[in-house]
Amino acid sequence: MRFMGSKKNIENCKIVLRGYPFDGTASFKSGQRFAPADIRLNSEGIETYSPFFDIDIESDIDFFDAKDLSLPFGNTEKALEMIEEDAKKYFESGHILFGIGGEHLITLPLVKACHSVYPDLHLIHLDAHADLRDKYLGEKLSHATVMRRILDFLPTDRFHQFFIRSGTKEEFEFMRKNKTLKRNPENTVKLIGKKTPVYISIDMDVLDPSAFPGTGTPEPGGIDFNTLIDTLSRFKELNIVGIDFTELSPDIDNTVISTITACKIIRECMGVINGK
Numbered sequence: 723m724r725f726m727g728s729k730k731n732i733e734n735c736k737i738v739l740r741g742y743p744f745d746g747t748a749s750f751k752s753g754q755r756f757a758p759a760d761i762r763l764n765s766e767g768i769e770t771y772s773p774f775f776d777i778d779i780e781s782d783i784d785f786f787d788a789k790d791l792s793l794p795f796g797n798t799e800k801a802l803e804m805i806e807e808d809a810k811k812y813f814e815s816g817h818i819l820f821g822i823g824g825e826h827l828i829t830l831p832l833v834k835a836c837h838s839v840y841p842d843l844h845l846i847h848l849d850a851h852a853d854l855r856d857k858y859l860g861e862k863l864s865h866a867t868v869m870r871r872i873l874d875f876l877p878t879d880r881f882h883q884f885f886i887r888s889g890t891k892e893e894f895e896f897m898r899k900n901k902t903l904k905r906n907p908e909n910t911v912k913l914i915g916k917k918t919p920v921y922i923s924i925d926m927d928v929l930d931p932s933a934f935p936g937t938g939t940p941e942p943g944g945i946d947f948n949t950l951i952d953t954l955s956r957f958k959e960l961n962i963v964g965i966d967f968t969e970l971s972p973d974i975d976n977t978v979i980s981t982i983t984a985c986k987i988i989r990e991c992m993g994v995i996n997g998k
C-alpha cells in the first residue's frame with residue numbers, strides 16, 4: 723500500500739498527510755524537497771500492519787493524503803506564508819495535520835498555524851541540532867534558526883527538546899538557562915497532561931547516521947531506531963494535534979534504507995496519534 727494516494731474522503735479522516743517539498747535554506751546538502759515523493763514511492767515496500775502498536779494503517783487508521791503543496795523556489799518568505807495558510811485550514815477543521823518535509827524550516831509556519839488555532843499549544847522537538855540560533859549565515863529564517871523563531875511566539879516552558887547533541891555554546895547555554903532540553907519523556911507527559919494540545923516535530927537526523935544516512939547535516943552519536951519509536955510511544959497519551967517529519971534527503975542515501983526507515987516511522991507515528 724502506498725501511504726499517499728489513498729482514496730478516502732477527507733471529511734471522514736481525522737489525520738491529513740500533506741507534503742511540503744521545500745529545501746530553500748538547506749545550507750549543507752540539499753534535496754529534502756524530493757522526500758515526500760520518495761516516501762510515497764517506497765511506502766509500498768513496508769507492511770501496513772504495525773506489530774508494535776497493533777494497528778493496520780490501511781484498515782484501522784483514517785488518514786487522508788492531501789498530496790504535496792506546490793511551492794515557489796527562491797522566495798522563502800512566500801513559501802512559508804503559503805505553508806502557514808495551507809496548514810491553518812486543516813487545523814481549523816479539526817484535523818490532525820501530519821506534515822512531511824522538506825527541510826526543518828517548514829516547522830515554523832506549521833507550528834504558527836497550529837498555535838493560532840490552539841493558543842495553549844506545547845511543542846516537542848526531537849533533533850540532533852538545537853536549531854536555536856537567532857541568525858544563521860546572516861538570515862533570521864533558516865533550518866538552523868527554526869526553533870528560535872518559534873520561541874518568538876511560544877513560551878519556553880511549553881517547549882520540550884529531546885536528544886539534542888549539536889549546537890553552539892550559546893545554544894547550549896540557552897537550553898540550560900530555559901531548561902528546554904529534557905531527558906525523561908514521562909516527566910514531560912506528566913507536565914503537559916492529557917488534554918493540552920501538543921505538536922511534535924521530528925528532524926530525522928535525531929537518528930544516528932548509521933541508521934539514517936540520508937540527511938543533509940548528519941550528526942554522529944545519535945539514537946537508534948528502537949529508541950526513537952520507544953520515545954514516541956511514550957507520547958501516545960498526549961493530545962497530539964499536529965506532527966511533522968523533516969530532513970530526509972533521499973538522494974544522499976541510494977541504498978534507500980533512509981527512505982524505508984522514514985516510511986516505517988511515519989507508520990508508527992500513526993499508531994502514536996491514533997484515535998486522538
Ligand SMILES: [Mn+2]
Nearest residue numbers: 850851925927
Ligand atoms: Mn537537525
